[in-house]
Amino acid sequence: MRQVFAHKHMDLTVGDPLLPLKGVADYAFREAQQELNVYQHVGSYSSQAFSAPDTVLGRMHVPVAAYFSRRFPTAQIFANNVFPVEGGATGAFNLVLQMLAQDVDAENRNNKRCIKPAILMPVPTFGLFKQAAGSYGFTVIKVARNLDEGGMLSAEAVNQAIQKAHQSGLRVVSYYDSNPQAPMGLVRQWDETRQLAGIFRKINETYATEDLDFSARRQTPVFSGPASRIFCIDDMVYDGLEYTSVRPASFIEMQDMAQNAVALFSLSKIGLVGLRAGLAVGHENIICRLHELQMRSCYFPSTPALHALQYYFSNEDVSAELREKHLDKLREAYYFAGLLLKALVNGLQNVPEATTAEHARMRHVLVQQRKYTQKEADALLANGIPGLKIITMPQAGFYHMLDFSALGTNEKEILQELETNYGIKLGLSRWYGLTPETRVSRVHCAMERREIVELAERLAAFAGKRMQMSISLRRQQHR
Numbered sequence: 001m002r003q004v005f006a007h008k009h010m011d012l013t014v015g016d017p018l019l020p021l022k023g024v025a026d027y028a029f030r031e032a033q034q035e036l037n038v039y040q041h042v043g044s045y046s047s048q049a050f051s052a053p054d055t056v057l058g059r060m061h062v063p064v065a066a067y068f069s070r071r072f073p074t075a076q077i078f079a080n081n082v083f084p085v086e087g088g089a090t091g092a093f094n095l096v097l098q099m100l101a102q103d104v105d106a107e108n109r110n111n112k113r114c115i116k117p118a119i120l121m122p123v124p125t126f127g128l129f130k131q132a133a134g135s136y137g138f139t140v141i142k143v144a145r146n147l148d149e150g151g152m153l154s155a156e157a158v159n160q161a162i163q164k165a166h167q168s169g170l171r172v173v174s175y176y177d178s179n180p181q182a183p184m185g186l187v188r189q190w191d192e193t194r195q196l197a198g199i200f201r202k203i204n205e206t207y208a209t210e211d212l213d214f215s216a217r218r219q220t221p222v223f224s225g226p227a228s229r230i231f232c233i234d235d236m237v238y239d240g241l242e243y244t245s246v247r248p249a250s251f252i253e254m255q256d257m258a259q260n261a262v263a264l265f266s267l268s269k270i271g272l273v274g275l276r277a278g279l280a281v282g283h284e285n286i287i288c289r290l291h292e293l294q295m296r297s298c299y300f301p302s303t304p305a306l307h308a309l310q311y312y313f314s315n316e317d318v319s320a321e322l323r324e325k326h327l328d329k330l331r332e333a334y335y336f337a338g339l340l341l342k343a344l345v346n347g348l349q350n351v352p353e354a355t356t357a358e359h360a361r362m363r364h365v366l367v368q369q370r371k372y373t374q375k376e377a378d379a380l381l382a383n384g385i386p387g388l389k390i391i392t393m394p395q396a397g398f399y400h401m402l403d404f405s406a407l408g409t410n411e412k413e414i415l416q417e418l419e420t421n422y423g424i425k426l427g428l429s430r431w432y433g434l435t436p437e438t439r440v441s442r443v444h445c446a447m448e449r450r451e452i453v454e455l456a457e458r459l460a461a462f463a464g465k466r467m468q469m470s471i472s473l474r475r476q477q478h479r
Contacts, residue, residue, distance in 0.1 A: 010455060013427040015182075015398070018333055018446040021271035021312070023322045028275070028308035040300045044291070056303055060084060060310040067313040068281050071239075072263075075253045081287045084309055085278035085294065086301040088266040089237045092278045093176075094132055095290045096233055096262060100173055101136040103227035111220040117227065118170035120161055122153050122177050123433030124184065124401065124442070129176065129235075130433060141165045141172070142433050147401070147440065150393050151184035155195055162203060172203065173227040178235040179248040183401055183432065183442040185338075185394020187242055193249040196232075197257050204229040204260070226286060232261040237269045240327050242396040243335045252282055259283045262290075267308055269397075270326065277305035334398040337445040337452050340365065341400060344456035347384030353393060369450040370457075385456065387463040391440065398446040402426070405439035407466040414439070414466070422458045 040056050065080045085092040104117045119133045122143040130140050143161040145151040165172050175196070179188040207229060215222040232251040239248055251261035262282035267275055278301070280290055294300070311319055340362050343351045348359060359381070366377035389403040408414050411428060419425045426441040434440060445452065 009423045009425070010451075010458070011425045012441075012443045012455075013425055013431075015269075015444050016273065016446060017269055017271045018330060018398070018448075019271050019326070021267070021322075021326055023326075024267070024308050024312050025272060025275075027311045028304045031307045032302075032304040035303050038303075040303060040306065044288070056306045056310075057084070057300070060306045063314040063316075063319075064279065064309055067315060070315070072250065072253050072281075074255075075250075075258060081282060081284045083280045083287045083290055084301045084306055085280055085290070086276065086298045086305070088268050088273075088276045088278040089235055089264040090128070090132075090266075090278070091276065092262075092264045092266075092280045092290070093129060093233065093235065095280070095293050096174075096231075096264075097133060097136040097138070098293050099286075099289045100227040100231060101138070103225035104137075104173065107223050107225070107227075111214075111218065111223070113214070113223075115173075116170045117173045118165045118168075119174040119176055120158070120165075120172055120230075121175075121433065122157075122181075124151075124440070125177070125433050126182065127427070127431035127433070133176070138174070139165070139168075139170055140433075141170070145184065147391055147438070150391070151181070151186055151401075153188075153192070155199060158196065158199055162199070171207070172230050174231045174233060175200065176233040176235065178238065179250070180236075180238040180242060180396035182238060182397055183399035184392055185397045185399055187246050187248050187395045189246060190249045193251065193254070197251060197254055200230040200232065200260075201256075226260070226289070229260050232257065234261065234263040236263050237266045238397045239265065241269065241331055241334065241398070243331055244395065246395065248396075259285065262286055267305075267312055270312075270330065272308060272312075275302070275305045275308050277301060277309050279309065334445060336361065337447060337449060338394060338398065338400060340449060341443070341445055341452050341456060342390045343381050343384075344453065345385050345388050345390050345402070345459065348381040350384065365449045366453060370453045380456075385460045385463050387467045388459060390443075398444055400443045400445060401440050402443045403440050404463075407439075407463060409439075411436050411439050415441070417466075418462055422462045424455070424458055424462070 035056055061082065064082045068082055069080060085095060104115050107113055108115055116139065117137060118139040118141050120141050120143055121130060122145055133140050141161050141164060143153065143157050145153050162172055180186065181188065211223040211228060234250045236248060236250065250263045251257045252263050262280050265279040265281065267277045280287060312323055314320065339351060339354050339358055343354060343362055348354065362381060363374065363377045366372045366380060367374060372380065387406045390400045391403050392401045404414060415426050415428065429436055429438045429440055432442060
């Protein structure tokens, strides 16, 4: 591959969506101008109060609740409870952590208990969310996905993680994962969701028995808040970015789990990161708690964010058409960019999911946008990049996981050289919850096709140098 690169720094630790959603942004800022002098909060949460037609919150709540009632038809009573949150899904996640931490603190303080809370997180996951959980006093118990099988999560791994927590004197009060999952790109469907729910029910029954026994012995109220059971947090910010008709399932759709769960959404991953507009969907009791917490900090999300939520989730013809066209563009762009990068790294023969027509499109990109000859393009796609391997087969989103373990054992030194000399920044394995020995990092594909090719060119130059150094070292050792 060519080794003449632009000076652009490629920070692949950041997940910026490819396209801004300008139509929604235009509407949101235009409408918000008329009401930026008005406080939008209400004293206490109820779906009726939030639906008042003479407020921005009310005009937002009605179409958004209608959207989620259709999105989760088996959970309509809960889907009506949609709550806008400042700070995107990240802000909503922090509110949920605060709620659970308050429950544990109150139980320990009032009833003289010593509950040590833990949260289960399948890895790889997002590093900031691990840090957030730790800052609220939770021990993060990592659940290892099988990276050799595309990141599948087994029931055995979940049970082992729970057992590990119990052996350490911890109580699992929450389970967090994204769905569609980032960075593996997997979609958790009904069968897997039901299987996880079955595991959590058994543990919750054990916790309920322990709480009743403690209450009877100490003559104290029975622990009954959200943290008294495994509370499931479905981070669904990539919802709508699935490549096929397969839809992610949520715990809020299960009648006996809905009071133990919340689903988080935002406008970030579809192109409105800067608005920081988030949503929490769940049982009214949970939403009331989150509302109380938000009222103590920022009152309500920004008025432009509220208008953006209203317009994006509306099912009126113009809004729905805008939303679906934008999602179609993103899905097509992300899917093909991911295939192209995987073919350039692994070699086309190792990308069985790519069709013959997609092979031809890849060659066309190399010839038209990077000016390779047809013969050069065929060679690049056939050879891949020795020393590197993409291990993911995503069903949604815009990430891959890149295995660079063949390039050496010192992860920090490898990534430092990659950034200093080739302008590519990757995150350390531990940032995603993996061990340094794994030497696997997240790569985002939300880029133009020419940028995907340039990324592959830089990776090829880097890997080629590292592999040559390794060969030279081995020769010296055998002299």
